[in-house]
Amino acid sequence: MVHTLHPLPYSFTALEPSMDALTVEIHYLGHHQTYVTKLNLALAEFPDRANLDLAALQHTVAGSSPAVINNAGGHYNHTLFWQNLAPIGTTNPAPYGELAAKIDEKFGSFDAFKLQFTNAAINRFASGWAWLTVKQDGTLEIHNTPGHENPLMDGIGTVHGVPIMTCDVWEHAYYLKYQHRRPEFIENWWKLVNWDNIVSNYEKYGKRSQAVPF
Numbered sequence: 001m002v003h004t005l006h007p008l009p010y011s012f013t014a015l016e017p018s019m020d021a022l023t024v025e026i027h028y029l030g031h032h033q034t035y036v037t038k039l040n041l042a043l044a045e046f047p048d049r050a051n052l053d054l055a056a057l058q059h060t061v062a063g064s065s066p067a068v069i070n071n072a073g074g075h076y077n078h079t080l081f082w083q084n085l086a087p088i089g090t091t092n093p094a095p096y097g098e099l100a101a102k103i104d105e106k107f108g109s110f111d112a113f114k115l116q117f118t119n120a121a122i123n124r125f126a127s128g129w130a131w132l133t134v135k136q137d138g139t140l141e142i143h144n145t146p147g148h149e150n151p152l153m154d155g156i157g158t159v160h161g162v163p164i165m166t167c168d169v170w171e172h173a174y175y176l177k178y179q180h181r182r183p184e185f186i187e188n189w190w191k192l193v194n195w196d197n198i199v200s201n202y203e204k205y206g207k208r209s210q211a212v213p214f
């Protein structure tokens with residue numbers, strides 16, 4: 001299959017002022033599109049992986065090539081990242097239902113969860129991602145990964161399961177507006193988090209140990 005960029009679910013200006021339009025445009029049409037293009041090129045060397053969809057592909061990247069790992073992860077992670085966001089005021093401001101209860105059970109409170117996730121995002125050295133992942137035993141885990149690794153990649157990293165929420169902490173995600181101030185970017189990113197999407201990811205996929213099917 002030929003991998004393609006998924007439509008952005010809002011306009012480039014829709015996430016202002018937390019995420020400026022130029023950053024969204026360059027991030028999506030520049031960085032993300034490049035990962036998609038390079039993924040298709042890299043997969044030419046691995047015909048046994050040619051028919052896998054993007055989610056299934058993640059499980060098989062170990063043992064392929066750095067180009068497949070980086071660009072498969074880059075495509076999957078960014079697709080989840082965009083869908084996790086929404087214009088300010090258009091979704092529930094906090095988790096609800098069973099996911100809210102699981103967050104309280106695991107982390108103590110929503111505020112404690114936010115603090116731990118923020119620290120995972122701030123403390124990822126250099127480029128990477130922060131995650132909320134549903135592990136195979138059904139418990140939640142906050143963690144981070146380097147580069148474009150993700151918790152779907154069998155044999156890579158230490159936490160495995162279904163990621164339902166992510167924050168991109170590569171400098172390209174925030175440098176134009178926030179420069180070196182990653183904590184300020186993350187503080188503003190929280191205002192954009194689409195809890196309706198994340199609750200849906202948990203209910204439809206996380207509870208069933210199925211990757212969100214991009």
Ligand SMILES: [Fe+2]
Binds near residue numbers: 027031168170172173
């Ligand atoms: Fe990115």
